[in-house]
Amino acid sequence: MAQKPSIPKGTRDFGPQEMACRNYIFNTIRQVYALYGFQQIETPAMENLGTLMGKYGEEGDKLLFKILNSGDFLRGTCSEEIEKGATGHLAAQLCEKGLRYDLTVPFARYVVQHREELTLPFRRYQIQPVWRADRPQKGRYREFYQCDADVVGSDSLLNEVELMQIVDTVFQRFGIRVCIKINNRKILSGIAEMIGAADKIVDITVAIDKLDKIGLENVNAELLENGLSEAQVEKLQPIINLCGTNAEKIATMRQVLKDSEVGQKGLDEVEYVLNMLNVQCSMFNEMELDLTLARGLNYYTGCIFEVKALDVQIGSITGGGRYDNLTGIFGMPGISGVGISFGADRIYDVLNQLNLYPEEVTTATQLLFINFGETETNYCLPIADKARQAGIRTEIYPDSVKMKKQMQYANAKNIPFVAIAGETEIAEGKVMLKNMLSGDQKLVTPEELVSEIQK
Amino acid sequence: MAQKPSIPKGTRDFGPQEMACRNYIFNTIRQVYALYGFQQIETPAMENLGTLMGKYGEEGDKLLFKILNSGDFLRGTCSEEIEKGATGHLAAQLCEKGLRYDLTVPFARYVVQHREELTLPFRRYQIQPVWRADRPQKGRYREFYQCDADVVGSDSLLNEVELMQIVDTVFQRFGIRVCIKINNRKILSGIAEMIGAADKIVDITVAIDKLDKIGLENVNAELLENGLSEAQVEKLQPIINLCGTNAEKIATMRQVLKDSEVGQKGLDEVEYVLNMLNVQCSMFNEMELDLTLARGLNYYTGCIFEVKALDVQIGSITGGGRYDNLTGIFGMPGISGVGISFGADRIYDVLNQLNLYPEEVTTATQLLFINFGETETNYCLPIADKARQAGIRTEIYPDSVKMKKQMQYANAKNIPFVAIAGETEIAEGKVMLKNMLSGDQKLVTPEELVSEIQK
Numbered sequence: 001m002a003q004k005p006s007i008p009k010g011t012r013d014f015g016p017q018e019m020a021c022r023n024y025i026f027n028t029i030r031q032v033y034a035l036y037g038f039q040q041i042e043t044p045a046m047e048n049l050g051t052l053m054g055k056y057g058e059e060g061d062k063l064l065f066k067i068l069n070s071g072d073f074l075r076g077t078c079s080e081e082i083e084k085g086a087t088g089h090l091a092a093q094l095c096e097k098g099l100r101y102d103l104t105v106p107f108a109r110y111v112v113q114h115r116e117e118l119t120l121p122f123r124r125y126q127i128q129p130v131w132r133a134d135r136p137q138k139g140r141y142r143e144f145y146q147c148d149a150d151v152v153g154s155d156s157l158l159n160e161v162e163l164m165q166i167v168d169t170v171f172q173r174f175g176i177r178v179c180i181k182i183n184n185r186k187i188l189s190g191i192a193e194m195i196g197a198a199d200k201i202v203d204i205t206v207a208i209d210k211l212d213k214i215g216l217e218n219v220n221a222e223l224l225e226n227g228l229s230e231a232q233v234e235k236l237q238p239i240i241n242l243c244g245t246n247a248e249k250i251a252t253m254r255q256v257l258k259d260s261e262v263g264q265k266g267l268d269e270v271e272y273v274l275n276m277l278n279v280q281c282s283m284f285n286e287m288e289l290d291l292t293l294a295r296g297l298n299y300y301t302g303c304i305f306e307v308k309a310l311d312v313q314i315g316s317i318t319g320g321g322r323y324d325n326l327t328g329i330f331g332m333p334g335i336s337g338v339g340i341s342f343g344a345d346r347i348y349d350v351l352n353q354l355n356l357y358p359e360e361v362t363t364a365t366q367l368l369f370i371n372f373g374e375t376e377t378n379y380c381l382p383i384a385d386k387a388r389q390a391g392i393r394t395e396i397y398p399d400s401v402k403m404k405k406q407m408q409y410a411n412a413k414n415i416p417f418v419a420i421a422g423e424t425e426i427a428e429g430k431v432m433l434k435n436m437l438s439g440d441q442k443l444v445t446p447e448e449l450v451s452e453i454q455k
Numbered sequence: 456m457a458q459k460p461s462i463p464k465g466t467r468d469f470g471p472q473e474m475a476c477r478n479y480i481f482n483t484i485r486q487v488y489a490l491y492g493f494q495q496i497e498t499p500a501m502e503n504l505g506t507l508m509g510k511y512g513e514e515g516d517k518l519l520f521k522i523l524n525s526g527d528f529l530r531g532t533c534s535e536e537i538e539k540g541a542t543g544h545l546a547a548q549l550c551e552k553g554l555r556y557d558l559t560v561p562f563a564r565y566v567v568q569h570r571e572e573l574t575l576p577f578r579r580y581q582i583q584p585v586w587r588a589d590r591p592q593k594g595r596y597r598e599f600y601q602c603d604a605d606v607v608g609s610d611s612l613l614n615e616v617e618l619m620q621i622v623d624t625v626f627q628r629f630g631i632r633v634c635i636k637i638n639n640r641k642i643l644s645g646i647a648e649m650i651g652a653a654d655k656i657v658d659i660t661v662a663i664d665k666l667d668k669i670g671l672e673n674v675n676a677e678l679l680e681n682g683l684s685e686a687q688v689e690k691l692q693p694i695i696n697l698c699g700t701n702a703e704k705i706a707t708m709r710q711v712l713k714d715s716e717v718g719q720k721g722l723d724e725v726e727y728v729l730n731m732l733n734v735q736c737s738m739f740n741e742m743e744l745d746l747t748l749a750r751g752l753n754y755y756t757g758c759i760f761e762v763k764a765l766d767v768q769i770g771s772i773t774g775g776g777r778y779d780n781l782t783g784i785f786g787m788p789g790i791s792g793v794g795i796s797f798g799a800d801r802i803y804d805v806l807n808q809l810n811l812y813p814e815e816v817t818t819a820t821q822l823l824f825i826n827f828g829e830t831e832t833n834y835c836l837p838i839a840d841k842a843r844q845a846g847i848r849t850e851i852y853p854d855s856v857k858m859k860k861q862m863q864y865a866n867a868k869n870i871p872f873v874a875i876a877g878e879t880e881i882a883e884g885k886v887m888l889k890n891m892l893s894g895d896q897k898l899v900t901p902e903e904l905v906s907e908i909q910k
Contacts, residue, residue, distance in 0.1 A: 004568060004786070005503075005505075005506055005564045005567055005568050005785045005786075006503065006568065007498070007501075007502065007503065007564075007568075008499065008501050008502070008503055008551075008552050011499035011500075011501055012499065013496065013497070013498050013499070013565055013568070013569065014496060014497040014498075015496055015572065016494035016495065016571065016579070016895050019476075019494070019495040019496055019497060020494070020495075023495065034819070034848055035843045035846070035847075035848055035849065036753070036843070036848075036849070036850065037819065037820040037823075037848055037849065037850035039471035039473060039474070039475070039819045040471065040478070041468065041469060041470055041474055042468070042469040042474060043462070043468050043469075044462050044463065044466035044467065044468070044598050045466075045500060045554075045584065045586070045598060046462075046463050046466055046520075046586075046598065048461065048462065049458075049464065050464055051460055053647060054889050062525075065501075065522050065523075065525075066522070066523040066556075067520050067521070067522055068521040068522070068523050068546060068549060068550055069547045070517075070518075070520075070588040071542075073543060073546070074542060074543060074545070087526075087527055087528060091528070094523060094549070095523055096463075098527040099500075099522075109460045109469055110462055111462050112459065113459060113461065113462075113468070114468065114470065117470065119863075119864055119867035119868060121853055121854070121864075123850070124471070128646060129500065131501075133525040142501075143499050143500060143501065151853065154853040155854070156853035156855075157853075158826075158853040159853050161836075162851070162853075276833075276836070279833075280833055280836040280837060281836060281837070282837075282840065289718075303714070303727060306463075323842070330460045331459070331460075339649075364489070364492065364494045365492040368492075371613075377613065378731075378734075378735055381735040381736060382730070382735060385620075385736060385737065388490045388491070388624075391490070392490075393489050393491075394490065394491070394492065395491065395492035395578070396608070396617070397615060398576055398609040398611035398614050398617075399466075399576070399609050399610070399611045399613075406575075409574055409576075412574035433794075439837040455702055
């Protein structure tokens with residue numbers, strides 16, 4: 001017990017300062033979601049394993065945290081399996097619940113389970129932690145928050161437009177300059193169709209994405225290594241070399257994909273979204289059509305997005321896209337959805353690096369009353385009450401200890417105002433108000449105290 | 456898969472309406488905590504089992520949700536134990552992590568782990584879910600939120616006073632009339648000392664608590680049944696019959712406990728807290744000294760509190776008290792703490808039963824633009840943007856479907872205003888604004904639209 005206690009690896013405690021910053025991030029996202037008519041839901045931390053298993057690939061199944069059944073958890077297990085060490089099968093018998101791995105699958109489950117209560121289109125947001133048994137490393141945690149918004153039950157591209165407006169507004173409020181990248185799975189399908197290599201589309205986007213780093217020659221070499229023929233690589237050249245404005249890129253791709261119906265459909269969708277954002281909406285950040293954007297999740301079927309910070313070297317800080325059949329896995333096919341997810345942990349890092357937190361975010365207590373003993377405290381309590389009623393976050397130092405220690409407490413907590421009331425001040429019905437930043441002191445009435453702090 | 460998906464028993468989904476109400480509760484509590492200088496922290500959902508085991512009694516250990524180790528979780532287990540079905544021992548080998556059971560033990564762990572970073576006294580609040588493998592039943596869940604505030608590192612009774620002010624303010628803001636009951640473990644120790652039955656103190660308070668229901672004769676009978684002697688029961692009579700104002704009760708108890716030093720200390724503490732609240736603070740709710748208040752948790756050492764709603768039949772909706780050595784279990788003795796915990800689920804039930812939610816809590820989207828097709832939508836988008844910039848929560852119906860369906864959507868979501876822009880309105884540069892409550896329609900400019908909704 002004398003050993004210093006610790007927490008599981010890959011998890012974190014958030015102290016007051018970190019929480020203030022994190023709340024600023026969550027509240028900003030929350031407010032913008034609400035401004036666009038999204039409503040919050042919450043789902044349980046634990047889901048039945050049947051809901052989670054098989055939704056994130058084989059690797060994902062292994063990364064699920066499983067919860068040991070309560071009571072006699074060995075009942076029904078087979079001792080042969082235990083001896084053989086058949087952990088996979090055995091885990092399924094020892095555990096029937098797991099911690100949620102993301103917010104998308106629980107949301108799909110929610111929509112299907114509550115379909116009778118929901119009015120479609122349903123716009124929900126959800127800000128909750130998720131858990132993954134990943135190997136912990138810098139910037140990768142076993143518990144982290146996701147901040148998702150999705151619309152289900154509407155095929156309209158207006159949803160994509162509004163989600164991009166949300167992204168734009170959120171980063172504008174943070175003061176983070178970003179590039180919003182857009183692509184469309186149908187364009188990628190068109191490219192695969194054109195060169196006759198549907199199974200290679202991920203390799204192709206990965207190779208093309210390296211153009212800036214390794215140059216055209218090496219990109220082509222990598223494509224050949226990945227099993228594409230000379231003819232296929234030749235056909236990809238206009239795509240690898242694609243440049244210009246979004247409109248120019250679309251025009252080029254119209255030509256390249258002229259024989260692909262699905263490719264043209266993808267270009268239609270991207271063109272509509274970009275046009276609407278440019279013409280009808282006042283966007284602050286730049287949108288860029290980026291054909292190398294593929295996103296790992298293969299449930300996406302239409303537009304896909306990713307957001308990169310311009311002034312900090314860091315991976316994608318927001319992403320999303322359209323998925324046409326997520327609820328199908330729970331027996332409710334034909335419901336289209338589109339969503340985005342803000343990466344709160346990375347946004348936290350970006351705001352820190354750029355020092356963009358507004359000052360008021362990290363000011364907790366605004367006013368501290370120094371404690372000189374019972375008489376003085378009795379005098380201060382009603383004044384502290386008045387300050388609180390005016391909305392001022394106020395403390396009375398609870399113990400009558402040395403003044404120096406109380407001032408150190410005010411400094412450590414970054415409290416901007418300290419109120420002092422000794423015999424003289426009490427006799428006059430006033431308090432001495434000290435501005436901790438400037439060092440100025442001022443004798444004020446209780447009413448003046450409130451107005452002094454509020455200005 | 457065709458089977459309707461479900462969630463683990465004892466857990467809940469919270470839909471948009473419930474979330475709006477829950478957020479109102481959490482935000483109210485959060486704001487009052489902040490007003491008194493408490494700062495938020497968060498700890499991980501998972502703690503090492505070593506942190507949790509042995510802190511909640513034998514029964515509590517069984518109610519911990521344990522997380523199966525990742526990878527080869529059988530490594531190091533002994534097949535003999537598996538065959539013997541020695542689940543307790545085996546669980547400790549299969550699992551090294553568990554879900555937190557309350558917020559108090561993780562907080563004590565936090566204080567000890569981060570002691571070098573903390574400035575004492577440390578006032579923290581924490582609003583997070585906890586998990587207990589209890590048998591689910593009405594009003595008892597396996598996942599529920601706790602809303603705790605604690606001060607550690609200060610012995611001053613001013614902390615008790617401020618915590619009672621917080622309780623008073625929170626319930627005043629909710630509009631719930633409550634009685635705040637106070638007692639002190641030292642008074643209970645004094646009583647036990649007086650009659651020479653330290654081990655019987657819980658039985659005694661349970662029996663006395665039944666006075667109103669079963670009458671004096673039956674209370675005395677129960678005390679005898681519990682093994683007290685006639686002489687002991689005789690000595691308890693002034694306590695069982697204790698009545699009057701708080702001051703009268705204290706005066707009586709001063710006499711009854713005249714030979715108990717610890718009892719007198721407990722009375723001093725209660726008297727100080729009650730006096731301060733009556734004289735220096737403007738309390739809205741009544742405080743009552745209730746000697747039958749014992750609270751289950753035996754780590755309490757000083758004042759204990761409990762809050763009962765006056766207008767709804769329900770158990771305690773808030774509780775707390777002082778504990779003198781919570782961090783001692785993690786090797787850091789001598790740190791006193793005092794805290795309270797609001798029962799959000801019960802407060803939710805009380806607010807529902809008394810119908811006390813402010814109307815704006817359950818209004819999500821304020822304005823819906825009807826979608827008549829592309830041209831009209833292009834016209835509406837910039838107007839919707841203006842509304843959002845003015846802080847109005849606004850939606851554009853994403854699909855151009857029948858007007859009736861869109862109006863049904865507005866009704867289902869309780870949206871108070873609908874904006875309609877067809878050929879005529881567009882020609883005039885206006886929109887038709889319909890008040891969904893009154894049915895009134897009004898042709899307005901985009902600027903008028905904003906001011907109309909804001910008033």
